Amino acid sequence: MSMLELDKVSKVFKSGTFGGSLKPALRQVSFGIDRGEVVSLIGESGSGKSTLGKIVLHLTPASAGKVSFEGQDVTEKKGRELHEYYRHVQGVFQDPFSSYNPLYKADRVFEMVRQEYFGGLQRDAWEAKVETVLETVTLNPADVLNKFPHQLSGGQQQRLLVARALLLDVKLLIADEIISMLDASTRVDVLNMLVSLKRKGLGILFITHDLSLGNYISDKTVILRHGAVVEMGETPKVFGNPQHRYTKSLLTAVPQLHKKWAPFDWSANGSAAPASNGALRPASGAAAPVAEEARETRRYSRSSLSPLHAAKGAKSTPSVGAGAAVAEEAAPGPRPSLMEMEGGRWHRRARRRVTLAEVLAESAPPPLVECEPGHLVAVEE
Amino acid sequence: MSDVDQAATSSAPVAPGAPLTGVRAPGAAPVGGAPLGRKAYSGGRRWEFLYFAVRNKKLVLGLGVEIIFVLAAIIGPYFAPYPPKQFVAPAFLHPSAKHLFGTSYFGQDVFSLLLYSLRNSYLVGFLGAAFAGVIGLGIGFIAGWRGGWLDEILQTFTYIVVMIPSLVLLIVIGAYLKSHSAFFEGVFIGVTTWPWVARAVRAQTFTLRQRDFVDLARLSGKRGPAIVLKDIAPNMASYILLAFILLFGSSMLIAVNYDFLGLGPTSGISLGDMLNLAELWSGLQLHLWWWFIPPGAAMTIMVAALLVANVGLDEVFNPKLRET
Amino acid sequence: MSLSVRNLRIAYRTLRGDVQAVDDVTFSVADGEIMGLAGESGCGKSTLGNSLIYLEGRMRHLGGTVELDGKVLPISDDRAMNRHRMRDVSIIPQYAMSALNPTKKIGVLARDLLKSRGTKLAKVLPEFRRRVALVGLPDSVLEMYPFELSGGMRQRATMVISTLLNPSLLIADEVTSALDVSNQRAVGELLTEFRDRGYVKSMIVITHDLSILAQIADTIMVMYAGKLAEKADAGTIIDRPLHPYTQALLSSLPEVGVRYEEEELTGIPGRPPSLLDPPAGCRFRDRCPFAFDKCAEEPPFVELLPGHQVACWKAAQDVAGSAEREHEEAAR
Numbered sequence A: 001m002s003m004l005e006l007d008k009v010s011k012v013f014k015s016g017t018f019g020g021s022l023k024p025a026l027r028q029v030s031f032g033i034d035r036g037e038v039v040s041l042i043g044e045s046g047s048g049k050s051t052l053g054k055i056v057l058h059l060t061p062a063s064a065g066k067v068s069f070e071g072q073d074v075t076e077k078k079g080r081e082l083h084e085y086y087r088h089v090q091g092v093f094q095d096p097f098s099s100y101n102p103l104y105k106a107d108r109v110f111e112m113v114r115q116e117y118f119g120g121l122q123r124d125a126w127e128a129k130v131e132t133v134l135e136t137v138t139l140n141p142a143d144v145l146n147k148f149p150h151q152l153s154g155g156q157q158q159r160l161l162v163a164r165a166l167l168l169d170v171k172l173l174i175a176d177e178i179i180s181m182l183d184a185s186t187r188v189d190v191l192n193m194l195v196s197l198k199r200k201g202l203g204i205l206f207i208t209h210d211l212s213l214g215n216y217i218s219d220k221t222v223i224l225r226h227g228a229v230v231e232m233g234e235t236p237k238v239f240g241n242p243q244h245r246y247t248k249s250l251l252t253a254v255p256q257l258h259k260k261w262a263p264f265d266w267s268a269n270g271s272a273a274p275a276s277n278g279a280l281r282p283a284s285g286a287a288a289p290v291a292e293e294a295r296e297t298r299r300y301s302r303s304s305l306s307p308l309h310a311a312k313g314a315k316s317t318p319s320v321g322a323g324a325a326v327a328e329e330a331a332p333g334p335r336p337s338l339m340e341m342e343g344g345r346w347h348r349r350a351r352r353r354v355t356l357a358e359v360l361a362e363s364a365p366p367p368l369v370e371c372e373p374g375h376l377v378a379v380e381e
Numbered sequence B: 001m002s003d004v005d006q007a008a009t010s011s012a013p014v015a016p017g018a019p020l021t022g023v024r025a026p027g028a029a030p031v032g033g034a035p036l037g038r039k040a041y042s043g044g045r046r047w048e049f050l051y052f053a054v055r056n057k058k059l060v061l062g063l064g065v066e067i068i069f070v071l072a073a074i075i076g077p078y079f080a081p082y083p084p085k086q087f088v089a090p091a092f093l094h095p096s097a098k099h100l101f102g103t104s105y106f107g108q109d110v111f112s113l114l115l116y117s118l119r120n121s122y123l124v125g126f127l128g129a130a131f132a133g134v135i136g137l138g139i140g141f142i143a144g145w146r147g148g149w150l151d152e153i154l155q156t157f158t159y160i161v162v163m164i165p166s167l168v169l170l171i172v173i174g175a176y177l178k179s180h181s182a183f184f185e186g187v188f189i190g191v192t193t194w195p196w197v198a199r200a201v202r203a204q205t206f207t208l209r210q211r212d213f214v215d216l217a218r219l220s221g222k223r224g225p226a227i228v229l230k231d232i233a234p235n236m237a238s239y240i241l242l243a244f245i246l247l248f249g250s251s252m253l254i255a256v257n258y259d260f261l262g263l264g265p266t267s268g269i270s271l272g273d274m275l276n277l278a279e280l281w282s283g284l285q286l287h288l289w290w291w292f293i294p295p296g297a298a299m300t301i302m303v304a305a306l307l308v309a310n311v312g313l314d315e316v317f318n319p320k321l322r323e324t
Numbered sequence C: 001m002s003l004s005v006r007n008l009r010i011a012y013r014t015l016r017g018d019v020q021a022v023d024d025v026t027f028s029v030a031d032g033e034i035m036g037l038a039g040e041s042g043c044g045k046s047t048l049g050n051s052l053i054y055l056e057g058r059m060r061h062l063g064g065t066v067e068l069d070g071k072v073l074p075i076s077d078d079r080a081m082n083r084h085r086m087r088d089v090s091i092i093p094q095y096a097m098s099a100l101n102p103t104k105k106i107g108v109l110a111r112d113l114l115k116s117r118g119t120k121l122a123k124v125l126p127e128f129r130r131r132v133a134l135v136g137l138p139d140s141v142l143e144m145y146p147f148e149l150s151g152g153m154r155q156r157a158t159m160v161i162s163t164l165l166n167p168s169l170l171i172a173d174e175v176t177s178a179l180d181v182s183n184q185r186a187v188g189e190l191l192t193e194f195r196d197r198g199y200v201k202s203m204i205v206i207t208h209d210l211s212i213l214a215q216i217a218d219t220i221m222v223m224y225a226g227k228l229a230e231k232a233d234a235g236t237i238i239d240r241p242l243h244p245y246t247q248a249l250l251s252s253l254p255e256v257g258v259r260y261e262e263e264e265l266t267g268i269p270g271r272p273p274s275l276l277d278p279p280a281g282c283r284f285r286d287r288c289p290f291a292f293d294k295c296a297e298e299p300p301f302v303e304l305l306p307g308h309q310v311a312c313w314k315a316a317q318d319v320a321g322s323a324e325r326e327h328e329e330a331a332r
């Protein structure tokens, strides 16, 4: 049993007036995070990474599925229990500028923690505590205390937020793209700081769209696409031996210093592609030309396993983080589809109003199979 | 502050001369790094605000005129040369040194009338703004923060209030109440004009609620009301101020309309009453311009000065509009 | 010679004094060249880019000249510049993607923009549609609002709009930074595509991400604290950088495949100096591991090797040293 367990977590957003349309942002995501383990959650923008982070942090409710921390259900927590939960689970967000209320000094983020959790502590003891955590994140108190957020650099702001989390007795840190906004030199500082925290036993969910960063820091990798896990497992295995077409295409897109971009499988990722030299190649993606869109159209009516993966004789064991996704029990025959996905967007086909349960069932992800020990991959549709 | 302003004004027209009109809306940080740029003023926000405030002609002019009028309303009656509503001189006197704005049909001193009625008009304006502001803020905050079914109920309620014809309501109430004061009028205006404030505040709360610092406050164990008061409301301060000014102006104008229609306070005197009387007793036909122009002009100036100050405040708050 | 900038100095007027964001900068960009402009946040990249097309309120042109295709650009004269904007020089501003006017459809946006430059959209509409298709957007984007498009799509739309009049020079400010890898790649490849098709003659691509520049740029120029540090062709900068700052920037990038257990990356300790009152001498001195007494003097930005300009005393010594050694060896 891992420290944090996600069990078939799904999220459906209502949009339009009076919840007219329903959009599945997460589809039965299951994995776990242990103490001292860094799990990177990788996916394109809109793939549902932040939504998952917010669900774990109890900032937004899940539509279905269970999140448990140290064996206790998180989704039901409120009041005092939630207060206690935040003592152990904390988050740092993507945009340091918007994480601070611009009207207050930056160290107000510490002050809020003091008021809520350390009300009884002596001023001196508190200040000593603050100094210790600042040291952990290699910040000089004189540089950062008593300043307005705009007087700090992006790296300082981000490290201050991590320090804030460390004031509490954190066991799990949700780091949502915390280095995307930083430039290369500060990026490394923050990364290395996370590594040293991990060595001290902190579990980290490292959300990113940058594969090289994910590879650098994480023990396990979960690749998310359109809200569903397409591949996950131990990082060296996922990166060393990528199985899913999507993972491979992501890897070829990473800009490298000493290697030019290799030809890219644009159709694999459902995001738009440019035309290559000369030829006008239609692109896929949310707004792709019609022909391509039709090709990309997929109905999630649980088709049979693809022969390739079936042949690999995968036993679908729940292994990654013990809470792995379990293959959906095959539905008896194809059903008329209520919704379909076109290049990453869901469209309702049914005339009538679709219920939440129907959306959840309809958007069930393709099953995961184990291609080697500790490495799961989704059946390609 | 400026962050919110930027968020709020991102749909505003584009700064003239921008290289890509429309592509670079003012919502964008001053290309390259607003946060870094702002660092240059380490003198602090307040100081910076004052620096720009005292240099802003519109703000200084607007506030100056308004202060003169407020003073006139507060202490004016003690200095009024004649008691109001009394026949102190022959009727129809032209403006003169003795009667600054002449006298009315009834031989009242128009200048004294004006000084007395300023007070009531301000009272109505202030009460209207206070009531509408408090109700609008409360409902807007709750709907915007809580969302969900509560939001839908409050939205529906707001919609219903908009639909009620307030004039008819006032006539009906007027028929039951024998007499009503300026106080009543102010409150009545307040409780019928809050919906637009509620809507605007709800929308702003909605956007601000999605900012990361709100999530961070929640992660720090803060509860909803505390977050709304300490994190969300201050970020709307300039906006709230603006709403109050607009409410103030509109309350006075609505009051003039009511008074003009004879639905105003049964006791006391206001600018609207003066206009009403002038109209009733054919001030216009008799060319008694000094009877109806002063109250009309006072009205206009009181509201216009606030609006000018308002534009100035906007320029002071919004770094994109500041002149350097 | 497409663009030639000489001794350009741009400052921001602030209450506490002038922020020298671009300080005595001299460089040129050839026809067909994509020049990458790199450096840490706040070093003046955007200021340099913006100054070539539009000086906003607080920006002051303190000196220097800008020549495009042999003609002087009147950069401090807003009116006179208007003739050149979009026709000769065009820009995709930083954050343009998130700053598109949300109340205007893409088509309307393009129309208004062209109108302000004295051209009718109708005249270029067929070409507009062709290019929209080229970047992989459906025709219907013309009828869509910015918020209906994903980040990658918006970035492509701004690219098409800002190059509609085939400018000589395009300044692309952090166009890939907010995108995920696949969109980064798509947009990056489109930039070279635009150049190859002659939609723009040359480009300045501003970014803090050197690995993107390694993919698409012909030459790379590195800025530090308002000054130029190094300029050479992309391969040279990536493989044989001479300036200690460039070396530090490169060593702080994680390559795919590197893991923390195997190789701990190092950042650059310290922060860039304030541009309000920059230190004398080499501005990188506090953070430079090679600093020596000579560095108290300001190093000139000079060509040390053919096509390789550097502003660093140590690099100058090294190059001179190795040249001498070669000379000796040849003599022997």
Ligand SMILES: Nc1ncnc2c1ncn2[C@@H]1O[C@H](COP(=O)(O)OP(=O)(O)OP(=O)(O)O)[C@@H](O)[C@H]1O
Residues within 6 Å of the ligand: B030, B031, B032, B033, B034, B036, B037, B038, B039, B040, C012, C013, C014, C019, C021, C039, C040, C041, C042, C043, C044, C045, C046, C047, C048, C058, C094, C208, C275
């Ligand atoms: N409007 C402004 N007023 C005053 N100073 C400014 C303004 N805009 C930028 N600066 C200052 O000019 C310097 C250069 O800023 P610039 O935006 O060119 O940096 P940059 O290299 O583009 O950084 P980034 O990578 O963060 O975009 C910084 O020190 C910044 O603080």
Ligand SMILES: Nc1ncnc2c1ncn2[C@@H]1O[C@H](COP(=O)(O)OP(=O)(O)O)[C@@H](O)[C@H]1O
Residues within 6 Å of the ligand: A013, A014, A015, A025, A043, A044, A045, A046, A047, A048, A049, A050, A051, A052
């Ligand atoms: N509050 C919300 N209301 C409606 N849709 C949302 C909301 N938040 C996120 N989404 C949608 O859910 C999907 C996943 O979003 P997100 O988790 O932010 O993705 P990521 O972090 O991977 O970029 C996106 O398509 C987004 O538009």
Ligand code: SF4
Residues within 6 Å of the ligand: C243, C244, C245, C282, C283, C284, C285, C286, C288, C289, C290, C291, C292, C295, C299, C311, C312, C313, C314, C315
């Ligand atoms: S001039 Fe000196 S301080 Fe500057 S980069 Fe070169 S060696 Fe370092």
Ligand SMILES: [Mg+2]
Residues within 6 Å of the ligand: A049, A050, A094, A177
């Ligand atoms: Mg996100």
Ligand SMILES: [Mg+2]
Residues within 6 Å of the ligand: B031, B032, B033, C045, C046, C047, C094, C173, C174
């Ligand atoms: Mg910039």
